[in-house]
Amino acid sequence: MTVTVEVINDKALNLLSDMEHLDLIRINVPAKTTSSPNPYTHLAGALKLSDKQYENYQKTLRESRDEWDKVIF
Secondary structure, eight states: OOOOOOOOSHHHHHHHHHHHHTTSOOOOOOOOOOOOSSTTGGGTTTTOOOHHHHHHHHHHHHHHHHHHTSOOO
């Protein structure tokens, strides 16, 4: 049986290692894949917007960024 486990704490990794030494489990570490230089390439085109929607989206982003520069007292 194969089960995939995501380790979120180093203590869990130590427990898994101990279990492997007791011949209860076998740990198969996947080979590292080569990542692209830009870690956000998987997000390209994720919004699936029409040209009009994209222009409106970009306009809204520009306007919100302009708000950051305004001095508010």
